Amino acid sequence: MSKLRSRIAQFVPRKFHPLLKRQVRRFDRLRGHSTAQARPGVILMLHVGRCGSTVLANLLAQNNRVHWDGKLPRKALQLYGDGIREIDYSKWIAEQFTISGDRFYGFEFKILPDQYPAIFGTTTVDFLKACRTMGVTHYILLTRRNTLRHVVSHYASKSRGNWHAGSGEKIQKKEFSLNINDITTGRAPGRALTNYLQEVDAAHAEVRTALTGEKFLELEYERDIDEAGAYHAYTQICTFLGVPTGDVKIRNRRMNPYPLDSVLENYDEVVQTLAGSDFAWMTCDERNAGGSEPDGPRPAG
Template sequence: MSELLQPFIGHQTRRYAKAVLNPLLGIFRPGNVAMFHVGRVGSTVVVGMLQQHRRIYWAGEVFQREHDRYMEAVASGGYSLPEDPLKVLRTEMREARNRIFGFETKFLDEHHLKVIGLDLERYVDTLSELGFERFVVLKRKNVLRRLISGAVLRETGQFHIRADQKRQKRRFHLDLHRIPLGARYLDLVDAIRMIEEGHEHLDRLLAGKQVCELSYEEHISDDPLVAYRKVMEFMGLEPGKPDILLRKTNPDPLSDMIENYDELREMVGKTSYRWMLESG
């Protein structure tokens, strides 16, 4: 009987030790870092490098699983918030113990905020109350490219391409009046405006705080190590030599990717966003 109980007792002992030690070790944690982005902006390649550092516990998009449940529930007709939406975040923070803890939020109302139950202002305040003093904001100036990347994802189901994986060229019809953002669909120009206004709002809320701002075009597109080193310096850590695990998914000119490119050019060309047609 004792031999049968031994694995169970060992498991229970480890669970108890973990429950006791993790909060104690958290006292010695060097800090907590929250990253904000809107998805499809190069965050995964940067995070893949951060996760290779032994002094960092990067939990990724901790609210994504619940957001997936939200998307399924909306499709079937209803959704209710979990009793404690932030429980998953606090659990991951305990796992970090004495390492720097980091995680990401897709901060638009249509993304992770839908399953947190807080508006952006209250969410930023809540993170500060939880001990987050440093914030990383990852932007993509060419919002049109970001939206098309999201549309390609819906078409193909392929989130990323490994660094050693061959990329296949894609050409598809873009519905300019049905651009996906979370569970909503918007006109293309309205979707661009929503993302830009979302970043302006976030910038105002983070004013005066410790912020590391990354640009996809300046810090990731040509060499993701530039962004990685910038974040490591922000955290006060030596960067080391991480592997770059992913490559660009949609680098081709938009005219090569979009079957109805003339229609796209006609719509965007009338706006202040027309430069996004040619920029990478």
């Protein structure tokens, strides 16, 4: 079906692609509507990026009890452009759930103020409030203990021009200088590195508080993906949802497995910037560098 749609799109002028995609999504919603009443739930994965979300999303997309719709706000932007601000985003998102039919529906939301909240013109807290009325039933928060490595991974991938890598793909080391006064992973102007790291911590804490009492699973990149392997984190999610793991394959690998001091041209400046702060330890925590990939050990059976 996807190959057929790609062939059709080749014959449609590019300016009409958003309209074509909107019609395709309407068709998919209609197709799943007849069995949507049997849908077991809706999954929302929350994160700030560069924390293993892609490898887990690709695993969930292979599970025949889950329809994974990915980064839905980004799709909305592709379909409507900035006109997305003129529609009721909560109503629009809820309409997408029928696509899954009688399977779990899953999507992602980046939580920093200048990430996906900026697309919908809302805040993460207000978005999570709206999720209750939309019908979201299960929440997953992905965090990264060393958020400095999250920043480095973002800029390394940006400078490389490649955000994801296949499991068998060789990753070329890309050296670059980090502008410690201009850090951003969203739509807002850059801010100081320490301010950004504080913002990430605050965003995670905000989500935990907002989801008190909900069906909630938190996974940490270092512990649950890098050390144990992505399949370990995936099985935790399947247990959380109450679905079998099925036959799935790891399709991604870590994008920046190199020590910070071998990647950052201004590593000493970064160390000096974070010295004396709560984040100073992040510059010398090289436990993850050169270690296992996200497709690490897979449990037998």
